[in-house]
Amino acid sequence: MSDAAKRWFEVADDGWRRLSASRPLGRLMLEALQNAFDERAGQVTVELGDEQVVVEDDAEGGIGDERLVYTIFLSDKPDDPTRRGRMGRGLKELLAGMDRATVETVGTTVEFSEEGRRSRENERARGTRLVLGRRFADEELVEAKRMLRLCIPPKGTTLKVASRQVRRPRSVLTLSSCHLETVIIADGVERAAMGNTTLSIYTPRRGEQAHLFEMGLPVEAWNLPWHVDVAQRVPLGEGRDAVPDRYKLAVKAALLEAMIHSYLDRNDLRSDWVHEVIAGWPLTPALLDAYVSRVFPRGSVLGGTRRANDRARQLGAHIVDASVISHGAYMSLSRVLETSDDYVRRRSSEFGGEDVEPDETQRRFADAVRWLARAVAGRVVKVRFFARDPGDAGLLEDAVTDVDKREISFNVRGPLRFEDILDAQTLGVVLHEIAHLETAEHDHRFIDRLQHLAGKTARLLGEGGPELAEALRQGDPDGHRAH
Structure with missing residues (x-):
């Protein structure tokens, strides 16, 4: 580019000053610190007064070229991303926000005043001293101190702000x-x-x-x-x-x-910043697995339809409520977690795997279940038996009701006592499944229905006495009535 082309533009001092004055004092003063930190100064001090601020360092060499003090966008810093400065603007912006200023560096002092800019030689051997003058408001001095004391000085550099040393955290x-x-x-x-x-x-x-x-x-x-x-x-x-x-x-x-593996506990992992990462950053499946294993209980699934959520709970799953996580987090977690709908489909296929021909005890139990469903719920049901090793999810996993087929299935390998339908746990499961003939969900209607069935069963047993209880155990309550 020719010299003429290089002189296409000029910078208006007033505009530059207005731009610089719009930045907070603390932010502007960080520009002075970054130069001292880059030059590996051993001592940096900042003193703040109502009408004058002084920043001084002992960096060897100071500012090597006085033009760097007043030439906008001129910089001598190498193309190194570990150097703090940018485009030769910082110091000039700091100076432009003042009414008067003096930059005293090795061999040269540059003064800025109403009369303009003046340079002169000096005897300074190392470092740079900035004297910045204007009327400073109390609140901006307080904020500047706070900002400067936030700094983390490099190892080997002592930073003092208002006579107090800033210690590394x-x-x-x-x-x-x-x-x-x-x-x-x-x-x-x-x-x-x-x-x-x-x-x-x-x-x-x-x-x-x-x-x-x-x-x-x-x-x-x-x-x-x-x-x-x-x-x-x-x-x-x-x-x-x-x-x-x-x-x-x-x-x-x-x-x-x-x-995640050594420093963050469950409470940490429930923080907003972690949720932001889960929702918005492409994480590896291994990291997502580590997150899930630390945040959610074992056997967690993502919430789906209301009916699937309810059935998944019945099968022992923990539902991760989709309404309290963002869409992004839901999509990320779906890479490592089943939805409740998928979970129910998978587990339901396990129930239908191996039919079992009932023995005499199980046939009597089935007769008692059918009689109880008619007597307390007015429903005709089919009873089926299957074999599957019980899991860790609990008792309700060992019986399931197909509402559409009006069929209740019982697992012969579970803990149910087929020889005694009036065993407390066994009777509870039977009534629970009969209640599901009304609704597949564990909603208020289900609770009301289950309470009604329990009350009606208690009344029947109370009125029928020991004879009805024994007849139920034998699977022949109708025979009891005939007597």
Whole structure:
């Protein structure tokens, strides 16, 4: 490009100042800290007063070229995503937000005032001192202190804000080789790229809200319980105080994958940030399995139709209520969990597998069930027996009612006492299944029906006395009535 073309545009000082003044003081001052951190300063101090703020560091070399102090978009930083600066804007934005300023660095002092800009030589041997002048409101000084004290200074750097040292928070975990989006500068243009980096996880210091950090500098508060510091540039919006939601989700997914086995308990895994990852990030089946095994009880299935949910509960499943999770989470979990409809279809096929010809005891039991269904429910039912090893899900798994066929099936390998229909558990199962002839669901209608059947059975047995009870056990209650 020719020299003439390079001079197409000029920057209006007033416009640049208005743009810079719109950013909070604390955010602007982070721009000064990032330069000191990049230059590996041993000491960085910040003093905040009503009309003057001073930032000073002892970085060797200071600012090597005075044009870097006042030339917008001029930068001497290499194309390295582990360097904090971007496009040579930060220091200039900080200065533009002031009424007056002095930048004293190695060999050169640059002064900004109402008369303009003036440079002069000095005897400074190392480091840089910024003196920033204007009237500062109390609330912006308080917020600036809070923001600066959030910083995580690099190891080997001492940061003092308002005469108080900022200590590094307690480290929880360090994750290496995390593949995340970053920002590189190619031919003077910011470009997105992918890079391997380290995530450092810290416990927030007392009174702090957890933040996402870029190389020790706070970027944005978020809904995790920890500070997380990314050791390379992160993608930022225009105000450089927020990152894209998709990037935050990628960081959270990396944390979930690394921490789920050893660091997160069930309560942690029920947090909103974990739900966001489950709902919005493509996770491996192994990670989803680990999540399910820690969050939901054994035998969980995803909620489906109301009837399937009810039957699945009867078969011993735990229903994950679909109404309390997002569509994205439901779709992710469906990769590793059955729905209640699929579960019921699979388990129902097990019930229909092996018919059993009843023996004499079971035939008497079937006669008693048919009589009881007629006597207390006014229903004619068929009774069937099948053989299947009982599972761990409970007693109700060992009997099932087909409402359409009006057929009750009993598992001969279950715990039912066919020789005594009046055994408490056995009679409870029989009445439960007779109640299902009214409705397949465990709703209020079912409960009312079951209570009615229990009451009517108690009355029949009370009126019939020991003779009816014995006749029921023998499968011949009609014979009792004949007597």
